[in-house]
Amino acid sequence: MDIKQIHELIKIINKSNIGEITIEDQDGKVTIKQKEEKVVQVAASAPAPQVYNVAAPAPAAAQASSAPSTPAPAAEPKADNLVTIKSPMIGTFYRKPSPDKPSFVEVGSDVAPGKVVCVIEAMKLFNEIESEVKGTIVKVLVEDASPVEYDQPLFLVEPA
């Protein structure tokens, strides 16, 4: 393998969800290992494009579905009286209006219909998501700046 081939290989792996690969030929052996945080980072920048019916599969799509950072809301212990605020769309979830501003809501924040709880960005379009219920935020289910799917639970609210 020449340096150009190795470079190409790194590029491909960088865009895939392959954690580690070893290739051996007559000239020697090359192992390429991907950093854990790199895997997460790639996933965060790809808001689940597979749902868009992508003709040519983007390698990042596989990443988004298998990324360890994807929260598992199903595993959350859920009290019967809690209301879930769900994502109305595919995109990237932001808890702050801009990186230097405080979060729209925290655990313990009171919300009411019309209160903005987060922004979901898709393709540079920004959507302010408002609460439809009155109550108190008891859990934030998604990390700031991570990809969300349609209908994915975002917050748990204890209704007032």
Added chain:
Amino acid sequence: MQESQGTTLPRMVILDDIDSTNLYAMRLIQANMAEHGLVVLAKHQTAGRGQRGKHWQSLPGENLLFSMVVETKGWPLQQQFIWNMAVALACRELVEKEVAVRCKIKWPNDLFIGDKKAGGILIENVVRGEWNWTVVGVGMNILQRSFDEELLHKATSWANEHSGKVAWDLEGLAIKLGKKLIDASDWQNRPKEICVDYNKHLYRLGEEITLKNGEFIERVRVLGVDDYGLIQIKRGEILESLVHGSSEWIV
């Protein structure tokens, strides 16, 4: 409300100085004081924004700093990129008509004359269970003649590109743009046509562009943009679709 040739003129709020016209419009919506078709125009803004906090260069009274509130009840949230396409096309048409130069759309929603940015669009939506409102922010360099060293090769204005006499009035332009956007709000009747038009006027369509992704810089060919807003590229012999934000496009 004034009427002219059967079309209602957009109602307009004109501000001398504001943080940003989009923020102002969003606050009106929050306070239940917004109405369909309301235009917010500012002579100067102190916190004009591009994408999530990126600043947009503007000098008092020289440029179009515009936002319009449009009611979106019943609009399908999953197809909002088509609305973005319709807005970009409306802005592009205005530029071509007024400046008499070619204006292209750089994916997803910048307005380019030649290889320089002449304007940008920032769409912010309010979702209360359903898509309730959209605020279309448009920043356009109109009369500005000089640009910072750093922006000189990246930005331009109508005045710098127009060969004829320069006589634009910003309020008049805001009314023209407002009318075009109201016309564009029927986008659900012609999504295919809008998508075709958008691609027809896409900056660098069919050409090679430079993408930067972390350490890697690569050349890829632009094949088009689909109706969900993904850009289709050809990397070597491989076809791929990219979401916005996954790589940086170096102009």
